[in-house]
Amino acid sequence: MRALVLENDFGIDNLKLKERDVPKAGPGQVVLKMKAGSLNFRDLATVSYGGNPQLLPFVPLSDGCGEVVEVGEGVTRLQKGDRVAPSFFQGWQSGGPVAENLGPTALGSPIDGCAQEYMVLSAEGMSKAPSNLSDEEVACLPCAGLTAWRALVVEGSLKAGDTVLVLGTGGVSIFALQFAKAMGARVIVTSSSDEKIERAKKLGADDAINYKEKPDWEMEARRLTGGRGVDHIVEVGGADTFPRSIAAARVGGHIAVIGILSGLTRDVNVAAIFSQNLKISGITVGSRTHFEEMSRAVVQNDIHPVIDKRFPLAQAQEAFRLMQSASHFGKIVLDI
The missing domain is CATH 3.40.50.720 (NAD(P)-binding Rossmann-like Domain)
Structure with missing residues (x-):
């Protein structure tokens, strides 16, 4: 499978497509076939000057949408064929923020992010996608959408x-x-x-x-x-x-x-x-419970994310440079 990897040093020019093995689901996990991802300023900052070289190499992208293609032992909340959005904070399912559920469990560094064709994650770290949205639209929700929702509605x-x-x-x-x-x-x-x-x-x-x-x-x-x-x-x-x-x-x-x-x-x-x-x-995004509350509002009001431009995964560097220019309106999407 193809994965976008920041391997040896920080900087947009160092993003490269690499071949990796397709992962397998362990107990409590699912494998996702990723459909789309979207960029956030956090992704640009992590790729451009992420700070800790010990985190290299990693796969960027905090946001994505995928289809469950394999279910590990003990998983009951999801099944093959479900369309899902991985949570940015994989460890934050409900309640208020606590340190161990935030930074160490974030997608796109330190956990490999959504810019790869397949990824394996805990079944607890994702939610079913709103039914009214396309894959690309769903990929815009986990960070930007949820941050706005928590800022205005929750807090x-x-x-x-x-x-x-x-x-x-x-x-x-x-x-x-x-x-x-x-x-x-x-x-x-x-x-x-x-x-x-x-x-x-x-x-x-x-x-x-x-x-x-x-x-x-x-x-x-x-x-x-x-x-x-x-x-x-x-x-x-x-x-x-x-x-x-x-x-x-x-x-x-x-x-x-x-x-x-x-x-x-x-x-x-x-x-x-x-x-x-x-x-x-x-505000640092929100929990899985917050995401599911937001999703109900997205469906009820038929809200569709505003996508400025779409890029194939092979043109990820161009997508990051558009984010860097700050000339976009709404979201920038990668077709995975």
């Missing part, structure tokens, strides 16, 4: 009539837009591209801010809410945008901190956080 307790501010038009932000609109919320989107703003409005965005034209976008967000501030902010920007998100939030508002696109650290106005009684939630 944010989103309700109809709330105002949601999403930063940019990447995978998580577009999912947040779709989920928020399905639940009756008002959505404000930021972008540096008028073309992307128009696409976001076609998906239901109520207002938009071009942050190149209005670099103090937090003040514009407050103006759009009559000075009150927004209820929920999906903060994917990181160090440079977080202080502005604090300023954009209403008293008692919620900021879901997800991304590091603009860096890791910067001075933060702590007084603004406590004086505004803000709720700050750090």
Whole structure:
């Protein structure tokens, strides 16, 4: 079988297709024939500067969709022919996050990820795919979709009539837009591209801010809410945008901190956080139970992930470079 492997060093140019043996299912495991995968910023960061060379070699890609083709001894929750989405955190089935269920069990490093034709995983580490979606669409859900869902619904307790501010038009932000609109919320989107703003409005965005034209976008967000501030902010920007998100939030508002696109650290106005009684939630995807709750909403509302571009597995380097350019709208998919 073919597998995309980062073998000797970090960097997109070091991604190579390799031949590997098709795995066999052990007790409690299933073998998946992978159909599609999708890219996240986490995949780009892991491939580009993953940090620990002891993790090499590994197969990247945190998200995927596959078909169960072999079932190991003792497996009852899945059967051959089931279409499934592997969980990003293989060890997190339910309940709140705990250390042993997070980093050590993540797909795409340290556990080999979805950019391979077959993979073997615990049957507990996956969920049946939403029936209304294609394989490529399902592959967009486990990280980006679930991150947006947990940010707004699980941690944010989103309700109809709330105002949601999403930063940019990447995978998580577009999912947040779709989920928020399905639940009756008002959505404000930021972008540096008028073309992307128009696409976001076609998906239901109520207002938009071009942050190149209005670099103090937090003040514009407050103006759009009559000075009150927004209820929920999906903060994917990181160090440079977080202080502005604090300023954009209403008293008692919620900021879901997800991304590091603009860096890791910067001075933060702590007084603004406590004086505004803000709720700050750090979000690293979610559990299998969260995924299954999200899937029911995806089917009920017939929500379809927005896919910007598709690549064959052999053109994975091009897909990663598109992610690196940040010019995409929604998700980038690999056909496996």
